[in-house]
Amino acid sequence: MAQYLVLIYQDEAAVDAAGRQASGEVYAEHGQFMTKYESALRGGNALERSSTATSIRPDGAGGFTVTDAPFAETKEALGGYYLVEAPDLDEAVAIAKQVPMAEGGVEVRPIRVFD
Amino acid sequence: MTVGAAVAAAVADAHRREWAFVLATTVRVTRDLDLAEECVQDAYARALRSWAEDGVPRNPGAWLTTTARRRALDLLRREGTARRALPLLVEDEEAPDDGGADEVGDDRLRLVFTACHPALAREAQVALTLRLLCGCSTAEVARAFLVAEPTMAARITRAKKKIAAARIPYRVPPVAELAERVEAVCEVVHLLFTTGHAAPAGADLIRRDLVERALDLARMLHALLPRRPEVTGLLALILLTDARREARLHDDGSLVLLADQDRRRWDRAAITEGITLVREALRHRPPGRYALMAAIAAVHDEAPSADATDWHEIVGLYDLLVALWPSPVVALNRAVAIGFADGADAGLKALEPLGEEPQLAGYPYLAVARAEFLQRLGRSDEARDAYEEALLLTENAVERDHLVGRLAALGP
Structure with missing residues (x-):
């Protein structure tokens, strides 16, 4: 399988x-x-709207650029995913920054919660 | 003053001084920004009626907070979660809402760090800061940035939705992240100030409303974070730059260059306060960018006349600033200072490499600086071209008029 x-x-x-x-x-x-x-x-899972997305890319100087937007870049393609549980966005972003992303970046999008 | 006018003035004063405090505390009860804003607005409306009957309370902030919180608890009890459109804000669980003295400062800081969170777009950070911390209406925020009110309303709604749905926490960041996050807050306040100090577009050069808001915010930040050198530097920079406000315009609203300003009209109290703060900020090594910019402003403020300005010291400060913050705009200002310290030829040479900077394409001050140096060297034809280039790029009416005047002075 x-x-x-x-x-x-x-x-x-x-x-x-x-x-x-x-x-x-x-x-x-x-x-x-x-x-x-x-x-x-x-x-x-259903995801929250793309307007709630946060994208993270290495800034080339050992840090990261964090932007308020979905990851929309034509030369990069979706390469994988992790489902992360975290208490808030700060924690989720901190974890996401540790994902290997030499050739691109990651998008953090909240999972939609239905009540 | 009539009783009604006195009460209206007291409410307006409390709006300016206490809004952030009242809202920040109320958000702790509602954990919902919209509901908290509604309750705080309601408290200010009640104050107008109640203070007229019972007199202005000794502590207006406490009165407003109690009233807003009571209203919030009432609404929450009566309507439960029925009216809630967004998920609750995320808070630290170990920080109980006990209303203790230390929490007072923290609550406003929570609001500051939430509004200026790096996962929000810069324009949303600025809009939320005006809205949540200064209590500006959506119409006022829209006017401040010269966009249509529905556009600004959509921007604010979207940002609030992201805070709730993506769980941007309502808290002061941990110490490890504090420096970076304070920097983001300072950038928002500095952007508000520069937008007001020399409006990029529109009829007026100085937007007093924005300048005053930025000064209030910088004062509040300094009161809440007195040991952060970047905050001290920012407040110093705003005070030392804004001290020249009254001398920057002729009575008809046209521009007066720094060299031609009547220095007796500079605000000496602001300069004294700013210099004390900049000395304090400079004690931290290495000095931060706001402290260095404040130090440059201080050199101008302390010079008894334009001719007596210590341009070599200013160039030295720009050298430090460029090393710390290699921005093309800073490099441009450094080149201008070199032109004053070592002559127009040296200034022109320092400007040369900046023509290649993509960030300065469309930035009128580069062409203005080149025009002035060329004019001083007697190269009138080239100066005329440079002024004309600057005119094409300037969208502020006062600056345009100034450039038209300079161009006319060059002769045909």
Whole structure:
């Protein structure tokens, strides 16, 4: 067996425009998907909006540049992920800075919590 | 003064002095910035009515805090979490909200470090600082940065959402991170000051509202962090630069160059206070950039006349500053100082390599400096070209008028 990461991309503006009822339908569809493939799924989460993202890159002088934005650079491609549990963003960023990232950087995006 | 006017003045004064304190303390109760702001606004509205009937309380800040907190507890009890749109702010669990004396300072610092958190965009940091720490309305913040009110409202809402959703903590950073985080706060206050001191665009050169806010913020930071040399240096820099405010404009609002200013109109009290602070900040080795910039301002402030300015000392201070902070703008100022210390030829030579700096492309002061040195060397045609280049790049009306005047003085 092999493992695969399936990444979900969406047009956030279109999601907002579709409204609450439409997102209720999407959640229900995700529920059906998760039930159907329960034996294959190893985990999954919805993310908070890209506007809550923080990107970290080495600054070339031993430190880091932290920016308030998703990691959007055409020459770099998604290369992996870690799921990190931390009490707050400062802690998450401190851990994220230790991720090896010689050829790029990392984006820290909060996992969405449904209540 | 009528009772109504006296009360209105007392409320306005409390707004300026106590807003950050009242809000910071109320956030500890609500753990929700929007709800806390609403309760604090409500407390100020109640103060207008209540103080007119019962007199202005001896401690307005305490009265406002108690009122805002009571309102917050009331709303939370009555409506529970029903109205909450965002997750609760994250706090340190070991820091109980006991209202102790030490917590007072800390609460305002929590607000400062949250508003200026590095995971927020700089423009959002500045907007939140004006909004949360100075109590400016969204309309005032929008006006301060010459953007439309809905744009600014969206920027502030987005920043608040990020604070809540990404769990940017409401706390004073640990000692290991403090230096870096204080630096970020100082940059925000310094940016507010420079934007007000020489407005990059618009009809007025000096934006008094922004200058006053920056000075208030620097004073508050210095009171809360008296042993941080960068904060001491920043307050000194603002005082020593702003001391010349009244002499920087003619009565008609046009620009007076430093050399032509009436030095009797400089604010001696601000200069004395600033010099005491800059001496203190310079005792730390190596000196920080705000302390060095403040020291440069102090050399100008202490010179009895423009001709008596010790330009060699200023060049020496710029040498230290460039080594510490290799920014093209600092290098430009250093080149200008060299021109005054060693002659226009030397100044022009020092400016030469800066033409290649991408950061200075579009920066009018480089062309202005070149124009002035060329003019002093009698190279009028080249000076004219340089002034015209500067004019194309200047968006501030007062500076434009000044350059048009210089250009006209060169003759046809």
